[in-house]
Amino acid sequence: MNVINDLLKIIGDFIAGIINSIFSFSPFLADVVTMGLAAVILCTFAALSFMGLTYVERKVxxxxxxxxxxxQAGPLxxxxPLAxxxxxxxxxxxxxxxxDRWVYNLAPLVIAVFALTTYAVLPFAPGVVGTNLNVGVFYIIxxxxxxxxxxxxxxxxxxxxxxxxxxxxxxxxLVGYEVPMLLNVLPVVMIAGSMGLTDIITQQTTLNGNPGxxxxVFFPLSALVFLISGIAETARSPFDLLEAESEIVAGFHVEYSGMKFALFFLGEYVNALAVAFVFSTLFLGGYAGPVxxxxxxxxxxxxxxxxxxxxLRGTLPRIRVDQMHNMNWKFLVPVSIVHLVVVMALMKLFVTNPAQVQANGxxxxxxxxxxxILFTASIAILIGSLVIAARRARIMRLQEEAVLEQRRAENIAAVSV
Amino acid sequence: MRTDFAFVGVMLVTAALLMGVTLIAASLLRPKKPSKAKLETYECGMETVGDTWVQFRVQYYILALVFVLFDIEAILLFPIAVAFNSLSFFAVANVILFIVVLLIALLYAWRKGALDWE
Known part of the structure; x- marks a missing residue:
């Protein structure tokens, strides 16, 4: 046992031990208090990281x-955030x-609660996880x-x-971009053989004869599409159409001020951070790493x-509504489906487990x-789809230009007469 | 297994309590001086005209229908993905056929203009 590596787990076990000894008369009560404390710690972590992120994001x-x-407030x-x-x-x-008073006042509470509850399944270190659900990915979505x-x-x-x-x-x-997100979690679940986040991380380490x-590396295309749809899901720029200041003032939270507005903000940031955590868990190996x-x-x-x-927020302009829909339904979804089919076929054709070869060939x-093999296939699909999309875009642009040219010619003819 | 999901419940309750306490604390701290002008709907400075809760464009319904199609597909595909390593060639061929049928459905919706946004 390395003390520094398992620091979080040791502290957690220590606190759980104290609680168990205090509530030794009732194991049920001890369980509830332990879980409540863990939930408070997770919520506090999320809320504090929200405060830090607002500062860091504005600065960056x-x-x-x-x-x-x-x-102005304090050094640098x-x-x-305190101010x-x-x-x-x-x-x-x-x-x-x-x-509508009830709906109006409940909405900020609902968004903040759902955002915080995401953190219940995120594994922070081996054994340090709120609850290791076997449907982790599904739960988060x-x-x-x-x-x-x-x-x-x-x-x-x-x-x-x-x-x-x-x-x-x-x-x-948000509803539309959930589809590519789901479709691109599937390859990861397929190769890990589990929806639990801890299992997915274990598959990416060198433990138990895993490749590590x-x-x-297996699914670069999935990672890319997951990142894009994750940004769209959390409604961050360039997908922040729902609060486009120049078009619809501030979107759904025009009427909110004070603490209720702050809760919307908290929900947004906590969700974005959760997507970052989930992305690093699914595709970058989570807490696995050397030294x-x-x-x-x-x-x-x-x-x-x-x-x-x-x-991306600092660089890209906001996209239009029709561009947003086209990007999702006419590019990300078809590409994800093709990718899924190819991955399924390839993973059945090239297997790593000798027992499976005997059973299924x-x-x-x-x-x-x-x-x-999977990396090459993913990159090939990505390049192929980009080439097709570029060709289609060129054809459409030429058509539009032809229409404009025709109108211009008609205008000139009308003026000269 | 049961305690796994119990934590989700505890987390929901805790988060709701913490956020509720924040809201209540804020309501105790802040000033409260409502006036008629302050409580008007914030649209453009003038009194709002007409009802807000009106019909909205049909395009949203169509997109929602397409979404339901794919959401159900995903629900069906997740168990298959979990058991993928133990599936036979034939089973995987069937799954691929299922996905291809859905792809054709998407192309049909595309062709019919359900995905176009004007």
Missing amino acids: VARIQDRVGPN GLLQ DGIKMFTKEDTTPAAA AIGSGSIVAIIMAGWGSNNKYALLGAFRTVAQ IPFI LPPYIWLLLKAAAVFFVFMW GILVTPGVQAA
């Missing part, structure tokens, strides 16, 4: 856009007279959909036309993924060779 995006960012503006918190707490909160309900509640309950428009866009976007190759302790590895990977989110290969 500011640097990308050649601005300074927050620099480090106390900015924001005080402001949120003491700001007057109005409920519009026309609003299911709970993630809860934010859609909250956004519809907010949009509908506000009784404001902009808010309702934002809510409609949300339904179409992160799944991003450094596991929890540091997980935080480093999640931070790297979140930096990509901030980078197929060609026995080492995990490294299997990874190479």
Whole structure:
């Protein structure tokens, strides 16, 4: 047992031991108190990381856009989240007279609760996980959909036309981008043979004779599409159509202020961080890594993924509604389906387990060779689909230009007559 | 197994309690001086015209229908993915056929213009 590597687990076991000895008269009560404490710790971690992320994101995006960012509160503006918190707490909160009070007031609570509950299944180190559900991936996607309900509640309950428009866009976007997300989790589940996040990580380590190759090497296309749909699912720029300031003011949370607005913000950030965590768990090997302790590895990977989110936000302009839908239904979904079919066929053709070869046939290969084959296939599908999409786009552009040219000629003819 | 899911329940309750306490604390701290102008709907400064809760465009329904199709597909595919390593060639061929039929359905919806957004 390495003390530093298992630090989180040792602390956790120590606290659980104390609670068990205090509540030794009732094991049930001890269980409930232990679970409650773990839940409080997870929620606190999520809320604190939200406070930190607001600062980091503003600073990073500011640097990308050649601005300074927050620099007034405390050294380097480090106390900015605290100042924001005080402001949120003491700001007057109005409920519009026309609003549906119950739905309006419950919506921020719902979005924050669903966002925090995602953290129940994230493994932070070996043995350090809220609960190791055997349907982990499925649970995360299911709970993630809860934010859609909250956004519809907010949009509908506000009784404001902009808010309702934002809510409609949300339904179409969040619901649509769930499809490529699901389709690209499937290859990972197939190769890991389990939906539990801990099992998926174990498959990416060198324990128990596993190959120890992160799944991003097997499925680079899946990782890419998962990242894109993850950004769209958490409604971050460039997919932040549901709160497009220039079109619909602020979308579904126009009417909110004070603490309720802060809860929406919290839900958004906590969800985005959860997507970063899930991405590093599914594709980058989670807490597995050499030298450094596991929890540091997980935080480093999640931070790297979140930096990509901030980078995209600082760089890309917001896309249009029709572009958003076309991107999803006409590109990501068909490509994901083709990829899924190819992966299924290849994984049945090139198997790594000798017992399976005897049972079902197929060609026995080492995990490294299997990874190479799947990687090549993924990249081939990606390049092929991009080429097809580019050709189609060119044809459509030429058609549009021909129509414009014709109109221009007609205009000139009309003027000259 | 049962305790695994019990934690999810505990987490839901804890998160709801923590966030509820935050909301209540904020409601105790903040000023409360409502006036008629303040409580108006925030749209463009003038009084809002017409009802907000109106009919919305049919395109949303169509996209939702396509989504339901694929969501059910995913629910059916997840158990298959978990058991994938022990499936036979024939079973996998059937699954691929199933997915290809869905792909054809998507292409049909595309062709019919269900995915076009104007």
